[in-house]
Amino acid sequence: MARCPAALGASARAFKRTAQPAARVAVGATASSSSAPLGLARASRFPPASTSAAVARTFSTSAARALGPAPPRRPDFKKLDAEDVAFFRSVLSSDSSVITTIPSPDGSWATASADDLVSYNVDWMDKYHGNSPILLKPKTTDEVSKIIAYCYKQRIAVVPQGGNTGLVGGGVPLYDELILNTEGLNQIREFDDVSGILTVDAGCILENLSNYLAPKGYMMPLDLGAKGSCHIGGNVSTNAGGLRLLRYGSLHGTVLGIEAVLPDEKGTVLSINMPGDGKAGALRKDNTGYDLKQLFVGAEGTLGVVTGVSIMTPRLPSAINVAVLSVPDFESVQTVFKETRAHLGEILSAFEFFDQEGLELVLHHTGAKSPFESEPEGGRAFYVLIETSGSNKDHDDEKLGGLLESLLENGIIADGTLAQDETQVQSLWALRESLPEAAGKMGKVYKYDISLPLPTMYSVVEEARERFATKGLIEDGSIKTVVGYGHIGDGNLHINIVAKQWDEKVESAIEPWVYEATAKRNGSISAEHGLGLMKANSVHYSKSDAAIQVMQQLRRLFDPRGILNPAKYLPPTEQLPGEGEQKVQ
Ligand SMILES: O=C(O)CC[C@@H](O)C(=O)O
Numbered sequence: 184m185a186r187c188p189a190a191l192g193a194s195a196r197a198f199k200r201t202a203q204p205a206a207r208v209a210v211g212a213t214a215s216s217s218s219a220p221l222g223l224a225r226a227s228r229f230p231p232a233s234t235s236a237a238v239a240r241t242f243s244t245s246a247a248r249a250l251g252p253a254p255p256r257r258p259d260f261k262k263l264d265a266e267d268v269a270f271f272r273s274v275l276s277s278d279s280s281v282i283t284t285i286p287s288p289d290g291s292w293a294t295a296s297a298d299d300l301v302s303y304n305v306d307w308m309d310k311y312h313g314n315s316p317i318l319l320k321p322k323t324t325d326e327v328s329k330i331i332a333y334c335y336k337q338r339i340a341v342v343p344q345g346g347n348t349g350l351v352g353g354g355v356p357l358y359d360e361l362i363l364n365t366e367g368l369n370q371i372r373e374f375d376d377v378s379g380i381l382t383v384d385a386g387c388i389l390e391n392l393s394n395y396l397a398p399k400g401y402m403m404p405l406d407l408g409a410k411g412s413c414h415i416g417g418n419v420s421t422n423a424g425g426l427r428l429l430r431y432g433s434l435h436g437t438v439l440g441i442e443a444v445l446p447d448e449k450g451t452v453l454s455i456n457m458p459g460d461g462k463a464g465a466l467r468k469d470n471t472g473y474d475l476k477q478l479f480v481g482a483e484g485t486l487g488v489v490t491g492v493s494i495m496t497p498r499l500p501s502a503i504n505v506a507v508l509s510v511p512d513f514e515s516v517q518t519v520f521k522e523t524r525a526h527l528g529e530i531l532s533a534f535e536f537f538d539q540e541g542l543e544l545v546l547h548h549t550g551a552k553s554p555f556e557s558e559p560e561g562g563r564a565f566y567v568l569i570e571t572s573g574s575n576k577d578h579d580d581e582k583l584g585g586l587l588e589s590l591l592e593n594g595i596i597a598d599g600t601l602a603q604d605e606t607q608v609q610s611l612w613a614l615r616e617s618l619p620e621a622a623g624k625m626g627k628v629y630k631y632d633i634s635l636p637l638p639t640m641y642s643v644v645e646e647a648r649e650r651f652a653t654k655g656l657i658e659d660g661s662i663k664t665v666v667g668y669g670h671i672g673d674g675n676l677h678i679n680i681v682a683k684q685w686d687e688k689v690e691s692a693i694e695p696w697v698y699e700a701t702a703k704r705n706g707s708i709s710a711e712h713g714l715g716l717m718k719a720n721s722v723h724y725s726k727s728d729a730a731i732q733v734m735q736q737l738r739r740l741f742d743p744r745g746i747l748n749p750a751k752y753l754p755p756t757e758q759l760p761g762e763g764e765q766k767v768q
């Protein structure tokens with residue numbers, strides 16, 4: 184029964200449905216004998232290292248997004264000049280924190296070229312292109328406060344930016360907005376190894392935080408493909424979900440404290456349940472008034488610039504198992520999920536899925552061999568990845584073994600592979616985690632990130648394929664493939680539509696159809712990637728007019744001049760903000 188798939192090395196354990204009831208499935212030694220954190224280092228850097236070079240080649244200095252109609256630049260925003268640069272240089276502690284293409288009248292700073300700013304002006308998918316002449320990288324909250332106060336007074340539009348790994352155009356300028364990048368805010372402020380509460384600057388890279396916590400026996404409660412580049416402040420500002428949400432919940436639950444700089448005259452620093460201010464640490468419980476920090480989780484930099492975060496971190500598991508199973512249809516994916524929850528209970532830490540197109544894309548991209556013993560019946564199958572994390576390996580092995588045995592005996596799964604060591608854990612995870620990168624290698628990727636009730640989830644992918652075929656977009660090569668994958672445990676589907684190029688014809692075949700299809704099935708048009716520029720005018724598919732209005736009022740309250748991330752996140756308001764301001768976008 185056991186086979187050694189080439190992709191996984193010598194000892195991966197394959198199991199397959201046989202005519203006879205399957206023998207008990209023994210779960211192999213998946214816990215590492217070393218003390219290294221399991222499963223924390225499995226992904227390659229993301230975006231891929233080649234991204235900057237690719238972007239540099241395609242960068243255009245035109246002030247427009249790659250596609251579709253862009254809202255106009257607000258005429259009241261100040262056009263940055265040398266005086267502004269001189270001010271920023273006077274308040275930032277390091278000259279290297281100010282990078283600008285604006286020439287210095289007296290030679291006191293070196294002028295950067297457009298290429299120096301390109302990887303900050305363009306998103307990693309090469310979909311959204313801005314043309315900012317200035318990038319600031321403050322190192323302290325006080326520096327952020329001085330920048331924001333100045334921008335408020337001068338009406339300078341600002342784009343807060345973390346690792347620039349976003350997928351909806353929220354973190355790059357649309358025109359000439361000032362880019363306020365958090366990479367200089369990279370200090371770990373404190374860690375309490377009794378409560379597990381970690382307090383950090385917003386620009387800390389997620390993977391660095393995981394590496395800091397691992398020797399202490401803790402881990403970050405979230406894990407994303409972009410972990411090697413994304414900043415925790417960006418994660419919080421986009422309410423990033425990722426691969427561990429099923430087990431540890433969303434950032435609305437794990438973030439305990441937020442420090443943010445508000446777009447007002449003083450650049451007020453709002454510190455909510457953060458250590459300091461006479462307090463020893465963030466509190467787990469705090470019921471005094473509105474829970475203001477929640478407003479910043481997922482606000483995409485529209486209410487303030489997040490500069491610090493306190494977050495609850497779980498214990499690092501000592502035993503991890505990963506299995507990838509093949510099932511004949513999407514209904515079986517749901518059956519396996521139900522069975523998995525019933526058998527595994529509290530040790531289930533991830534339940535992901537991808538379709539046949541997804542597997543083929545990854546195998547083609549990585550050159551790996553399929554981990555499965557046989558071709559699926561009819562050439563198509565669905566694949567689920569199950570991860571367990573616990574503190575007692577024997578206990579977890581027994582539970583997972585019981586699950587696999589039951590799935591095989593009942594004919595629910597056709598084929599599967601179980602990791603036998605940490606390398607194999609990583610190889611199996613790579614089948615799922617490499618998907619976005621593999622799609623990006625194939626062409627330009629239209630990405631949709633939707634929440635849907637499970638029973639109708641995959642029908643959107645099928646309908647998309649039919650729709651594109653009817654329109655001739657598959658036959659003429661405009662669309663190369665349509666892939667469905669995602670976080671089944673969270674009801675979150677990712678549809679990646681790989682096109683030959685960014686193409687108005689393709690985009691208009693997808694939008695607004697995909698949003699209508701989602702709304703029709705009572706889904707949400709953004710599960711975890713946010714709204715950004717891409718969905719600012721599509722929120723109504725998931726939120727009522729009343730809800731949108733309250734959000735617009737909140738935004739105006741925090742940002743009366745509308746300088747933070749203009750044109751993103753929400754549709755522009757019709758009503759003028761107070762003080763005779765221009766309309767907020
Ligand atoms: O690129 C995508 O569409 C999804 C990215 C990410 O959310 C994932 O789950 O891999």
Ligand SMILES: [Zn+2]
Nearest residue numbers: 425670677711
């Ligand atoms: Zn995802």
